[in-house]
Amino acid sequence: MPIPPTAPKHTRSLAREDVYRQLSTWIIDGTLAPGEPLRDQDIAAQLGVSRTPVREALRRLEDEGLVETALNRWTRVAALRDEQAAELYPVVEALEVLALQLAVPHLTEGDLERLRDLDMQLREALHHRDARGAVEADTAFHDIWITASGNRELQQTLRALKRKLRRIELAYFNAASCGEASLHEHAAILGALRAGKTESAARALQANWLGSLRRLEHHVTS
Known part of the structure; x- marks a missing residue:
């Protein structure tokens, strides 16, 4: 032929x-x-x-x-640019809050246990100064509600944006203090989800992204 x-x-x-x-x-x-x-x-x-x-x-x-x-x-x-983080973080935050609100009715007890396990993985990675492991655990933590949202367009958009964020996130989790603060913010998100308080979980997620951006900017300029 x-x-x-x-x-x-x-x-x-x-x-x-x-x-x-x-x-x-x-x-x-x-x-x-x-x-x-x-x-x-x-x-x-x-x-x-x-x-x-x-x-x-x-x-x-x-x-x-x-x-x-x-x-x-x-x-x-290309060098890492402060302004790229400032441009990307608010967009990802807004889309993730939407994903979380869509996901809440569909989250299972297994999902909540998975969130707890991923936070433990994040804590372990931070303890060993494993920035890549920390990024993977943090990304998987947030991906629970992105997947559970059931909105494929939202999922694809967020994953494309977060791919761009990966270099920035590696720099973020190289600073141990930044990662430790994220653990406290994750605990607030998980606590609100366990209590069935969707708006409280959304506010905690917003605080996580806003706090992460502020800490990253401080880490880069200090």
Whole structure:
């Protein structure tokens, strides 16, 4: 059977997406640090692809604010910007409060126990200064009501936004005092949910996001 003439184009498309996903993951999880140089030839050799999909991926990442360039001089991982956190946190907060309000009628006792367990994981990660583990536990904690909201558009929007937040969250949980404060705020959210007080839980969630932003800004400027 002859190979369809569109196959090479499809392969290039897959390669471009694979390169983009790999580079964005390396940047978001901190494997590639802020300010680190990005040389398309080196990346292409490491990933076993041509330079074209690498260049396309870098342009896409620049559009997303994860990469910055100076024409004909350098390309590098973008620095963390205070204003990005200030822009993202209020948006995520508002959408999460909506998700929580939608989720409350559907939360089970198992969900509440899972929230407690995830808070214990967060406490353990903070004790061991494991920022990545702390981010994963914190993200999973918030994801309980995002999933239970049952609104797929809301879920997809929040997860895309929180992917952008991951680099910021890693910096946040590298500061032990920031993480300890989050534990107290999580306890308030869980306590309100156990008591069936939806509005109190929503206010506690708002306080968690607002407090996190204030502590992050203080940590960055101190």
